[in-house]
Amino acid sequence: MKLFSNVKRIILALSVGFSVQSGAAEPTKDEIETRKIMAGLFSSLTTVLPLSLNSDDFSDPKNREKILSELGKMRDSANAFVSHTKRFDGSYGYIAKSMAGDLKDIFGWYKKGSTSESRYLLQQVTDNCVSCHMKLPDPGHAPRMEAFFKDISIAKLSAPDKTRLQVALRQFDDALSTWEDMFKTxxxxxxxxxxxxxxxxxxxxxxxxxxxxxxxxxxxxxxxxxxxxxxxxxxxxxxxxxxxxxxxxxxxxxxxxxxxxxxxxxxxxxxxxxxxxxxxxxxxxxxxxxxxxLLDKKIKADDKSASYYLLGITETLIGRSTWLSQTDYYFEAAIRAAPKSKSAKKAFDALEQQIIMQNTGSSGMNIPDDIQENLEELRKLVHR
Ligand code: HEC
Structure with a gap:
């Protein structure tokens, strides 16, 4: 069972120039489940995000109950998504976990009245949505969200913020047009x-x-x-x-x-x-x-490791510069997929260097305990 069982069909369809219509293939049980969880997430997000664009609205007691309830629903959906992605391999699980962590904090901050922290994190949470949605071909299923983008607070967003939201909500054609206007003007x-x-x-x-x-x-x-x-x-x-x-x-x-x-x-x-x-x-x-x-379940462990290692390399250049870096994740995945492989050793060296660089400042090296422990565990696995 695959998360995107129809991806190959879509790729072929795209390559021979057909447009893929929604409902062209029977969705699998997994796809139905993914879409169901996504529907919960985006319905809450589109409710709270406009309110979060104005700090007075976000902290106004009259909105509190509604915001808290939607943030709670988002946290629960993200947890459900973590369980759902456990059944698949790949970086989705990693991103889903990162998003679930963010949403737990967003809910927690809001609940105890720290609305500005909560608001800041909420505006970053779409980075997770974007990171997943940009990976693979679009089956063209996502609902249109014209009304939401006409909302006065959303319409006012700067072009970079708007495209991020458009991709988070899988409105890819609209995002492409926004970008192209932006490149001209x-x-x-x-x-x-x-x-x-x-x-x-x-x-x-x-x-x-x-x-x-x-x-x-x-x-x-x-x-x-x-x-x-x-x-x-x-x-x-x-x-x-x-x-x-x-x-x-x-x-x-x-x-x-x-x-x-x-x-x-x-x-x-x-x-x-x-x-x-x-x-x-x-x-x-x-x-x-x-x-x-990597969607193919049958690939050999060594090949999987090599693929993750190469993804880590590409990510150093093409990854988003903010918030969610997938480079470390890819190197770690390369190690865990086949610890005795050549790519695992290369991935370990790259990861160790990266962690040292990230955690060294003018006062010297200061690697957090959990990261150090994980690194030592990986070192043992690869015999480095
Ligand atoms: C871990 C990866 C991942 C994350 C994180 C993620 N999504 Fe998705 N999203 C998917 C996948 C996979 C699909 C299904 C694509 C398909 O086959 O139609 C999807 C589909 C969607 C759809 C279309 C649903 C449909 O019925 O076609 C929307 C809208 C959506 N996501 C919104 C969001 C929002 C908003 C966030 C962030 C709050 C988010 N997603 C976070 C992976 C993710």
Missing amino acids: WPNPSELFAMDTLPEYLKVLIRVKGDTKRAQKTLEELSKRTDLPKYMNREVAAWKTSLANLSGVMSVVGAELPRAEKIIKNARNQMDFPMDRAGLIDFIVASGLLNRY
């Missing part, structure tokens, strides 16, 4: 590059929509902006070349791991320095292939 193009917007837009087009032509067109238009700094021109040119080279890759089913490996290797050869975003498209395509590959 945003006054300072350097800001577009510093924010997560371009990688996010490209992830949705490549991994969720499988539409490299539209990405090519947008980059073409972006490169015509006369105010682009030189470094951006260089990146956009590299992305256009990668898109042209990789346009058919996502639609081919099979041999995902060796193909992803090759794409990553080639990209790294093109990159002038480790974090050079010239390799962005290649890493997005490779990660899309790997996400899909």
Whole structure:
């Protein structure tokens, strides 16, 4: 049983140019359950989020009962989702757990009257929704939410906040339009590059929509902006070349791991320095292939480990810069999948370095106990 049993069908349908209609395939029991939990989550989120955009509304005693009840429901739905994802492998469980932790805190803060902490966290919680929804093709099932986006407080959101919410609610077409307007009109193009917007837009087009032509067109238009700094021109040119080279890759089913490996290797050869975003498209395509590959229950442990290790590598460049980093998770998953494999050893070295870097400041190294314990457990597993 798979979470997305119809994903391969969708990929094939997308690749031959059919649009996938809702209800085209009988949903599995798991899909029905996922959608049911999601419906609970988004109905509460769309109720409390508009109120959270104004601190007076959020802390107003007359809204307290309603907000508390919706936050409680969200916390419960997230817990139910953690149990549901336990039956599947992959990073969903990790993200679901992170979201459940956030929602427990959001409810707890609100209940004891710390509404500003609660409000702040609530506005970040959509990062979890976005991280999951950007991984795989869209079966086109999500309900339209036009009325919600017309709500005065939501309509006023800045373009980056609006796209985040649109993706959290799986309104992908609307998100793409919002981004494209933004690329044309945003006054300072350097800001577009510093924010997560371009990688996010490209992830949705490549991994969720499988539409490299539209990405090519947008980059073409972006490169015509006369105010682009030189470094951006260089990146956009590299992305256009990668898109042209990789346009058919996502639609081919099979041999995902060796193909992803090759794409990553080639990209790294093109990159002038480790974090050079010239390799962005290649890493997005490779990660899309790997996400899909990991849905297959029958893959060998070594191959699973190799896939997670490579996902960890891609994530260092294409991951969201805020809140929820999946890099550590992927390296840990690579170790646990096959502790004696070569990729597990490489993943351990990468993870250890990363943890040390994250926890060392001007006052020296200070790794929290739970993280250190987990690291030692992993060290034993890989015999490092
Ligand atoms: C752990 C991964 C994960 C997280 C976290 C997550 N989702 Fe989902 N979401 C999914 C999956 C998987 C689907 C099902 C896609 C499909 O097959 O239709 C889905 C579907 C949806 C749908 C469409 C439901 C339908 O009937 O088609 C909405 C709306 C949604 N999620 C909203 C949210 C919101 C809002 C959040 C955050 C508060 C969230 N999701 C968090 C994985 C996740």
